[in-house]
Amino acid sequence: MLNLISKLQKKPEPVRNKIAIGTSLGLTGIIVVLWLISFSFSEPATVAVTSEKEDGPFKALVDGISVFYDDASTALKGAVGTFSKLSDAPPAVPPVPSNEEPSTETISR
Numbered sequence: 001m002l003n004l005i006s007k008l009q010k011k012p013e014p015v016r017n018k019i020a021i022g023t024s025l026g027l028t029g030i031i032v033v034l035w036l037i038s039f040s041f042s043e044p045a046t047v048a049v050t051s052e053k054e055d056g057p058f059k060a061l062v063d064g065i066s067v068f069y070d071d072a073s074t075a076l077k078g079a080v081g082t083f084s085k086l087s088d089a090p091p092a093v094p095p096v097p098s099n100e101e102p103s104t105e106t107i108s109r
């Protein structure tokens with residue numbers, strides 16, 4: 001194999017390019033032929049026949065949107081319920097009483 005590589009390295013570049021293209025085309029052809037032959041050995045796909053009428057893409061889109069809307073509203077109701085429970089709870093830190101009277105002065109510039 002090393003002897004073959006050294007012989008190819010001694011040839012001019014246009015000849016090496018032709019050999020490279022021919023080799024790659026030959027290997028690609030072998031792969032394509034093997035791929036096509038593999039189709040003859042594969043079993044045919046069985047198609048299930050249903051008696052139900054299939055819905056079109058618009059019906060599937062509307063069904064998907066309605067499912068999304070139902071899921072989103074359920075999640076939103078759960079989040080609102082959780083946060084409303086948090087707002088009804090007493091504050092974690094009691095407010096610090098202030099000894100000062102609230103200021104009624106306005107700040108002017």
